[in-house]
Amino acid sequence: MKNPVLSIVVVILVAVTLSLGPVATRSPSADYENRDRALPGTWLETITFAGTPPPIPIHQALESYTVDGVLIIDSSLDLGGPSQTGTHHGAWVRTGHGSYRYTARAFPFNLSGVQLLIIDQELMLNHKGDSYTGSGSLKGIATNGSVVFSLPFTTVADRIVP
Numbered sequence: 001m002k003n004p005v006l007s008i009v010v011v012i013l014v015a016v017t018l019s020l021g022p023v024a025t026r027s028p029s030a031d032y033e034n035r036d037r038a039l040p041g042t043w044l045e046t047i048t049f050a051g052t053p054p055p056i057p058i059h060q061a062l063e064s065y066t067v068d069g070v071l072i073i074d075s076s077l078d079l080g081g082p083s084q085t086g087t088h089h090g091a092w093v094r095t096g097h098g099s100y101r102y103t104a105r106a107f108p109f110n111l112s113g114v115q116l117l118i119i120d121q122e123l124m125l126n127h128k129g130d131s132y133t134g135s136g137s138l139k140g141i142a143t144n145g146s147v148v149f150s151l152p153f154t155t156v157a158d159r160i161v162p
Contacts, residue, residue: 038129039092039100040067045157047075049138056151063157065092071102073119085109085117098125114140114148121155130159 049056061075073088090104104119121136134155140148
């Protein structure tokens with residue numbers, strides 16, 4: 001013998017499920033129908049600092065953007081001294097059609113008075129999605145939270161493809 005209460009509960013659950021329709025989730029990379037215009041992937045970026053005394057040389061970085069908004073950066077910057085950094089970790093978001101923004105953090109080693117490095121950048125993909133240009137700032141943060149320096153920079157990058 002069937003339980004009428006159970007039958008009613010099943011009917012209600014089916015009706016609610018059908019009325020909700022399909023549930024879709026979106027990731028940062030789902031912002032474009034054309035996957036080639038999306039940011040996720042690995043990029044070779046060239047960084048140029050403007051008007052910085054002493055001059056920071058033009059250098060390159062490998063940047064990997066994941067589909068869920070994670071960013072990992074390794075840089076080739078070598079100032080010839082003991083001030084080195086570890087890998088930068090951060091997050092990125094889409095800000096418009098072909099435009100993105102990210103922020104990343106790294107710990108400097110032996111950089112006097114600086115406890116944390118913060119990189120903020122805005123970038124714009126080209127129409128094919130195989131390169132981008134950007135601008136941003138690199139900030140050095142002291143242990144007390146004050147900004148020790150803030151250096152503007154520009155970038156150009158090319159997607160790494162097999």
